[in-house]
Amino acid sequence: MSTELINITINGKAFEVPKGARLIDVCREKGFDIPSFCYYSDLALQASCRMCLVRIEKMPKLQTSCTITCTDGMAVTTQSEEIEKAQRAMTEFLLANHPLDCPVCDRGGECELQEMTFDWGGLEERFTEKKNYYAERYLSPMVANDPQRCILCKRCTRVCDEWMGEDAIEAGGRGAHTVIGTYMGWLDCSQCGNCIEVCPTGTLLDGTYRHQTRPWELAQTISTCNFCSDGCQMSLGSRGGELMRVVARDRYVNGLNGEFLCVKGRFAHPFVNHEDRIRTPLIRYKKGGKLIPTTWDEAIRFVAERLDAVANKSGRNAVAVVGSPRLTNEALYLLHKFATELVGTDNYTTTDAFSLKSFFANLGAPLATHRDIRYAKTIVLIGGEPEELQPLTGKQIRQAVRNGGAKLVIVNSTRIRLVEQASQFVHIRPGSEEAIVLALGDSSANDLAIQKAGIEAPEVDAIRQLIINSSGDVVLMFGGELGSEAQAVFAQLASSLRKEGTRFLLHPLPLFNNSVGAHDMGMMNAPVSPTEMLDKCGDEVRALYVAGGFLPSQLDVRRDALASLDFLVVQELFQNATTEHADVVLPAASYAEVDGTFTNNDGFVQRVRQSIPPLHQSKADWMITAQLAKELGVDFGFEMSASVVFREISEKVGPYSGMRYPLLKDETKPIQAKYTIAEDADTASSLRLLRERVQALPDTGEKLHAPVNVGHELFKIGTLTDKVPQFHLLASGNPRPETTRISPLYQITVDANLKQAAAGD
Ligand code: SF4
Ligand code: SF4
Numbered sequence: 001m002s003t004e005l006i007n008i009t010i011n012g013k014a015f016e017v018p019k020g021a022r023l024i025d026v027c028r029e030k031g032f033d034i035p036s037f038c039y040y041s042d043l044a045l046q047a048s049c050r051m052c053l054v055r056i057e058k059m060p061k062l063q064t065s066c067t068i069t070c071t072d073g074m075a076v077t078t079q080s081e082e083i084e085k086a087q088r089a090m091t092e093f094l095l096a097n098h099p100l101d102c103p104v105c106d107r108g109g110e111c112e113l114q115e116m117t118f119d120w121g122g123l124e125e126r127f128t129e130k131k132n133y134y135a136e137r138y139l140s141p142m143v144a145n146d147p148q149r150c151i152l153c154k155r156c157t158r159v160c161d162e163w164m165g166e167d168a169i170e171a172g173g174r175g176a177h178t179v180i181g182t183y184m185g186w187l188d189c190s191q192c193g194n195c196i197e198v199c200p201t202g203t204l205l206d207g208t209y210r211h212q213t214r215p216w217e218l219a220q221t222i223s224t225c226n227f228c229s230d231g232c233q234m235s236l237g238s239r240g241g242e243l244m245r246v247v248a249r250d251r252y253v254n255g256l257n258g259e260f261l262c263v264k265g266r267f268a269h270p271f272v273n274h275e276d277r278i279r280t281p282l283i284r285y286k287k288g289g290k291l292i293p294t295t296w297d298e299a300i301r302f303v304a305e306r307l308d309a310v311a312n313k314s315g316r317n318a319v320a321v322v323g324s325p326r327l328t329n330e331a332l333y334l335l336h337k338f339a340t341e342l343v344g345t346d347n348y349t350t351t352d353a354f355s356l357k358s359f360f361a362n363l364g365a366p367l368a369t370h371r372d373i374r375y376a377k378t379i380v381l382i383g384g385e386p387e388e389l390q391p392l393t394g395k396q397i398r399q400a401v402r403n404g405g406a407k408l409v410i411v412n413s414t415r416i417r418l419v420e421q422a423s424q425f426v427h428i429r430p431g432s433e434e435a436i437v438l439a440l441g442d443s444s445a446n447d448l449a450i451q452k453a454g455i456e457a458p459e460v461d462a463i464r465q466l467i468i469n470s471s472g473d474v475v476l477m478f479g480g481e482l483g484s485e486a487q488a489v490f491a492q493l494a495s496s497l498r499k500e501g502t503r504f505l506l507h508p509l510p511l512f513n514n515s516v517g518a519h520d521m522g523m524m525n526a527p528v529s530p531t532e533m534l535d536k537c538g539d540e541v542r543a544l545y546v547a548g549g550f551l552p553s554q555l556d557v558r559r560d561a562l563a564s565l566d567f568l569v570v571q572e573l574f575q576n577a578t579t580e581h582a583d584v585v586l587p588a589a590s591y592a593e594v595d596g597t598f599t600n601n602d603g604f605v606q607r608v609r610q611s612i613p614p615l616h617q618s619k620a621d622w623m624i625t626a627q628l629a630k631e632l633g634v635d636f637g638f639e640m641s642a643s644v645v646f647r648e649i650s651e652k653v654g655p656y657s658g659m660r661y662p663l664l665k666d667e668t669k670p671i672q673a674k675y676t677i678a679e680d681a682d683t684a685s686s687l688r689l690l691r692e693r694v695q696a697l698p699d700t701g702e703k704l705h706a707p708v709n710v711g712h713e714l715f716k717i718g719t720l721t722d723k724v725p726q727f728h729l730l731a732s733g734n735p736r737p738e739t740t741r742i743s744p745l746y747q748i749t750v751d752a753n754l755k756q757a758a759a760g761d
């Protein structure tokens with residue numbers, strides 16, 4: 001949009017507005033209410049509902065304000081008898097086939113059609129003809145559908161196409177018999193539920209929550225998702241201590257994700273109240289014995305005694321501390337403090353799949369926010385698969401290309417779904433991502449990169465050219481395939497590719513909701529990876545304090561590591577492969593039961609808010625660590641409030657300086673951590689080591705050509721999704737049931753094979 005200002009009048013009042021601004025947005029921004037159904041900011045125009053009518057001087061008929069851009073001298077009227085009459089007629093028309101079954105509709109109480117009818121509708125229904133009728137049905141385990149409530153605004157179809165790139169839902173039939181549906185009546189898609197979220201009526205509904213509460217019975221708590229590193233804002237709806245549903249933050253005031261959530265953020269929450277949650281502290285008094293329920297006092301005393309005994313006998317490094325990147329900053333900060341200040345051990349780490357230490361140590365440009373990605377002009381993605389692992393980032397990339405004309409370069413060993421949007425796909429041999437980073441950082445390594453990645457010479461030059469010719473921001477993204485040297489070179493690419501007038505931004509793609517926070521809180525400082533930590537178990541490390549569990553992939557190759565310890569204490573939500581050998585298990589509270597913060601891949605520090613009281617006897621992770629420290633004779637002074645922990649974080653962790661909970665309260669204006677940016681850092685030694693790594697790669701190898709299935713990562717059964725039966729159906733290939741009239745879950749009762757084994761998150 002132009003920055004040039006022009007003059008218009010709205011209802012006789014004069015305003016200066018940007019030339020080319022959309023009239024409906026301008027009127028609303030200036031305080032003039034305009035009703036709409038089909039208009040949806042940042043989606044392609046539909047212009048079908050005709051609710052947004054206005055009168056524009058010198059134009060013959062009433063105009064739809066969603067399709068008009070402002071021009072100089074425009075005189076607009078938004079309210080008049082003529083406009084109101086037309087809007088009332090449109091509302092009446094929209095309700096002609098609507099069943100008016102608000103008392104049994106899950107959307108009742110938060111339905112735009114209901115609100116609009118109250119505000120703009122007529123008082124009586126004049127249509128007496130028989131209404132169209134379509135039976136209620138399920139479109140998938142997640143999406144329920146009452147077709148006759150549809151007003152054909154097509155928000156759902158546009159969101160599915162433009163945000164998700166899936167085109168899974170479409171309008172079928174003609175005229176008054178048009179219905180929203182899908183091929184063969186069953187949705188084979190990523191099940192994000194965004195079509196449900198944007199539907200202004202009760203046509204598309206959350207199939208996992210159907211008829212469970214009325215919306216006004218729910219207490220709404222704004223919090224941050226606990227799955228991937230995108231950090232979506234969401235509203236947790238709870239009733240009587242139970243988390244009933246999750247929706248994106250709010251239809252009108254949104255966080256960084258607007259109304260977007262993915263299948264995990266929206267539908268995987270039932271793990272919170274699951275009956276398998278660990279209920280009390282448990283002690284295994286002798287190896288091989290049973291875990292026996294005990295009190296918190298006894299458990300804490302027991303753990304403190306054992307850790308003390310191991311440290312006294314075998315030295316401080318014999319006690320190790322491991323934290324999950326799912327924990328809050330407050331919990332991770334206290335674990336780091338516990339490890340370094342109280343125990344004084346060098347053995348601490350996180351269970352994250354890869355460390356971000358080298359990336360942040362060499363950060364050569366600011367982090368890109370999700371908004372920056374949406375409006376970038378060039379995006380380079382090396383490795384990773386955001387549409388499955390960081391779905392909001394995937395959506396932003398797709399929209400940048402589709403709605404913003406951005407150029408996308410994808411370097412990957414697999415033809416990931418985003419390739420459909422790419423201007424250039426560099427199809428490399430598996431494991432050769434670092435070769436491309438090397439070539440971009442040092443053009444003298446071009447030939448080496450081409451040889452190892454199995455690509456043609458012009459392909460690397462084409463990436464450089466695209467970056468150099470970018471007409472706006474360049475966002476550089478990387479996935480977990482890059483080791484520490486490649487991360488260092490990647491983080492400094494802005495220096496080697498710099499061009500006057502182009503802003504470079506970096507976007508890491510870690511896997512977990514607080515991977516960035518785990519780095520910031522110092523848990524990635526020690527040079528010990530989780531697998532190296534397991535290798536040390538039973539040898540240098542004799543006692544291990546774990547908050548959260550190891551990943552199954554880490555334990556798979558080191559099955560005996562935990563069993564070889566003298567003492568293992570684990571804080572967890574559920575029993576899993578890590579608690580199997582634990583001497584003490586402490587029940588931890590979930591994200592819905594605690595206060596705190598997560599830091600996302602934009603570097604935004606966002607609030608996690610308590611929605612329900614901690615279940616059973618569980619406690620916040622940071623609180624357990626503080627109690628244990630006190631029992632060991634060090635009072636951290638944090639026993640009652642997470643905000644006090646955060647205050648110390650803001651004093652001790654440089655990038656968080658000056659932050660306080662009250663400053664983080666507005667999700668529409670998230671606050672970014674202030675990372676040190678080292679422009680033109682010396683990368684000579686990283687380049688040398690990276691070249692050695694790339695030289696060690698094989699010169700031959702088959703490329704992968706198998707197509708990737710939607711949901712191959714999203715639907716994987718982990719410790720948390722294991723607790724949600726709908727995910728088992730998705731993981732089993734989302735079979736179409738014989739009848740779609742009842743919940744598809746009945747399939748699990750007739751075929752137990754549809755239950756997948758949990759693989760861990
Ligand atoms: S759930 Fe998501 S992907 Fe599936 S139809 Fe709805 S918007 Fe499309
Ligand atoms: S299903 Fe909902 S979002 Fe889709 S066209 Fe109908 S009313 Fe609009």
Ligand code: SF4
Pocket residue numbers: 225226227228229230231232257260261262263264265266390391392393
């Ligand atoms: S994209 Fe990531 S943060 Fe957003 S809802 Fe999905 S898992 Fe949660």
Ligand code: FES
Pocket residue numbers: 035036037038039046047048049050051052064065066067
């Ligand atoms: S909002 Fe303008 S036509 Fe629907």
